[in-house]
Amino acid sequence: MNILLVYAHPEPRSLNGSLKDFAVQRLQRGGHVVQVSDLYAMQWKAALDAEDNTALQPGVRLDVSLNSRQAFENGTQSADIAREQEKLRWADAVILQFPLWWFSLPAILKGWVERVYAYGLAYGVGEHSDTHWGDRYGEGRFAGKRAMLVVTTGGWESHYGPRGINGPINDILFPIQHGILFYPGFDVLPPHVIYRTSKIDEVGFAQVCEALGQRLDALGTTAPIPFRKQNAGDYEIPALTLRPEIEPGREGLGIHLLRG
Structure with a gap:
């Protein structure tokens, strides 16, 4: 497979840096072709702004979605955005690797999503009708x-x-897995989470690598998280709420997963 690893940690000598290097080597040994977007090394600009559309005229009021759509459709996106989108088109699988900071993505990775996920690429696609939203x-x-x-x-x-x-x-992780990944169509695999990072010694690191290696080896065969598809009949459209006869009396994030 072609695999894109989007990596967000500022220190190459960190645990994350070592795991990134291990992951690339393991995937390559498995016959995969790997590209890495090391966001800190790339000095990625995290803030979405008017300059993301090179054709926007000075003084024009910024409409973020409209600006994104026009830049995407007209080929006037900034070069860094276009390069990352090309990697996404190329990839058969995408791995987002990051430390959990304040219960979410590092800001630089959130900024990668906001800028690369253009209108017309990751959102704003498909018909909107009484049966398909x-x-x-x-x-x-x-x-x-x-x-x-x-x-x-x-x-x-x-x-x-x-x-x-x-x-x-x-x-x-639901907003990331369901919102950032499942929303634009990815089959989302269960996450691989590494806990108590400050307590990992040399022996622990070998164990962590072994566990990660097993997940990477199974990247092409692991069953994805069974999220419910929006347009498959489970949701009322255009309200986009789960039909009352499905999971009656239940609410919360778990109702958006199919249960065997």
């Missing part, structure tokens, strides 16, 4: 591609368990 949540430009998160955190695994103080890890 855009190509999203299981459909879209990235349908048929796979995606997975590799996440590190200093907290204990129990802190992110079903009754942990931080909340369940899958709930914390």
Whole structure:
């Protein structure tokens, strides 16, 4: 497979840096072709602004979605955005690797999403009617591609368990997995989360690499998270709420997953 690894950590000598190097080597040994977008090394501009459209005239009021659509359609996006979009088109699978900072993505990676996910590429595609509300949540430009998160955190695994103080890890990652990845069509694999990073010694690092290696080896065969597709009949359109006869009496994030 062609695999894009989007990596967000400022220190190459960190645990994340070592895991990134390990992942590239493991994937290449498995016969995959790998590209890495090392956002800090690239000095990626995180802030979305008017300069993302090189054709926007000075003094014109910035309409973010309209500006994104015009730049995407007319080929006037800034060069850094266009390069990352080409990597996404090329990739069969995308891995986002990052430390969990304040319960979310590092700002530089969030900025990568905001700038690269242009109107017409990641959103604003497909018909809107009484039966189909855009190509999203299981459909879209990235349908048929796979995606997975590799996440590190200093907290204990129990802190992110079903009754942990931080909340369940899958709930914390839901906006990323369901919103950023499933929304434009990716098949989203279960995340690979590495806990208590400050306590990992040399022996622990070998164990961490072995576990990560197993996940990378199975990148093409692991069953994706069974998110419900928006236009497959489970949701009322245009309200986009789960039909009352499905999961009656239940609410919350879990209702958006199919249960066997």
